[in-house]
Amino acid sequence: MRITALAGGVGGARFLRGVLAAAPEADVAVVGNVGDDITLHGLRVCPDLDTVMYTLGGGIHEGQGWGRAGETFSVAAELAEYGVGPDWFTLGDRDIATHLVRTQMLDAGYPLSAVTEALCARWKPGVRLIPATDDRAETHVVLVDEEGNRRAVHFQEYWVRMHAPKAEAITFVGAEKAQPAPGVMDAIAGADVVLFPPSNPVVSIGAILAVPGIREALAATSAPVVGLSPIIGSAPVRGMADKVLAAVGVETSAAAVAEYYGADLLDGWLIDEKDAAQRDRVEAAGIRCRAVPLLMRDLDATATMARAALELATELGRPDD
């Protein structure tokens, strides 16, 4: 079975563990979000790709869900002594090695997809991790201050430095000229199942969909496309999905997110049992819906979620069902 998943950071990476546990024989491709990527201290940092790579490769800091286990911070402490900012984004030493390898390869002319493949040669994540695009397509958040002045900040600044205040709009700078990285279109067209993990629908999955061609490929693929709601009740399980959903005019609910993706993209949608009442609304939008436990408490619970998604896909794949 060929499974292709679109993934953001922590939530996506954890869900992928469940997919690998639920379908150990599957050939899994992951289209990773690069909208959060940022250059810090001259180093190209790809937080979501690295979170997937470290999580599936056994290098992740399990407690926080991102960054390296056993991390040290000598470099960051020295950069602070030099008074070199930004002081709101701390790179760990182990993590810096990844960024050094990446930056050097990018500077040598390799596309990000080739760099990611090279990094994964060490981590062996058990999936084929492909950046959504090799081009620069950065997620920026438009804010309005008290005087009504608008300004856009990089997503990392919005999230890490500013702790996700009210947002006015989300833009994907450069996305309109970006092309899907080699392998992305084939992974979508050739999949037996496409999964949308419970990642942020706007700044994770949405940033992937902002790359021209990917949305169309998802609409055109013969594979059933099944997503899992990142919203349980009226709040995101983690992160700032409520803030960025508001910025795109979408209420924070499992059904509203399904409608936001729309039946063009989604064939099936899993919502949490607590939100079972929203099932009819989702199905009214032309999306098959099931209510199952959606909290990724541990690997077993996550694998159960992945199985439910794959079962829904199988059901959707049957001609007359």
Next chain:
Amino acid sequence: MRITALAGGVGGARFLRGVLAAAPEADVAVVGNVGDDITLHGLRVCPDLDTVMYTLGGGIHEGQGWGRAGETFSVAAELAEYGVGPDWFTLGDRDIATHLVRTQMLDAGYPLSAVTEALCARWKPGVRLIPATDDRAETHVVLVDEEGNRRAVHFQEYWVRMHAPKAEAITFVGAEKAQPAPGVMDAIAGADVVLFPPSNPVVSIGAILAVPGIREALAATSAPVVGLSPIIGSAPVRGMADKVLAAVGVETSAAAVAEYYGADLLDGWLIDEKDAAQRDRVEAAGIRCRAVPLLMRDLDATATMARAALELATELGRPDD
């Protein structure tokens, strides 16, 4: 008193401590060797400049004479896990922060001299540290293998990786087109005393002299130029001076090094007491010579050496002496 010193790495840096102890009120400029500079993992590394900066700024690993005190090696361990070389040159984490700041500033278009000044704003070495040149002028060592094939390797590869085998020749790649960095010529022309620390005469001082204009400025300056022999007996106090002296056809002795610099450059030369018998030979070359203890055992001994050099300079500065 305005003192200008040409300096390599460990020996030069330690001697400069002695200069600052011997002449605490002096205005000291240091023209630093950049021939050893190398780009590793995309980071621009300037070993000699950093050794001077860390030594005088209180950040040096006292035991080894280079690198940072309390250094850690998380990044290097990770780079090794990625299988990214070279494996013969290990960058410490604290040191990497310096290289990150430097590389980012260089990439932004600042010349190395401005970068060095910015780094020194933190370290406050008590001297004005100026790279010999802002241009790339790399010391390469020509080797001949058993089949008679010649090849040139970067000085760091020769020294750190190969442990200084027999060398055929030394070349300063790019030096012919290099220009002295801003401040270098003024520091030499405007000095009251110019000192050559007991640094390597070929790959440290020699690499500085390879930058067109610097040798001429030293020959032209009205300041007395006094050097200290890096050779005691028939061996260098540290490093591979014997190997690189042989490559330029110079015997490993205090007198031969004085002759190598020549009376055009040197007005005075300090040799070790053990080499007192070579004094007449040095003076026959037109260079005033004194035999004093030249082992930098500790700061006191080093300050005494610096005082002896300054006294010889004073003596040389008197019109009819």
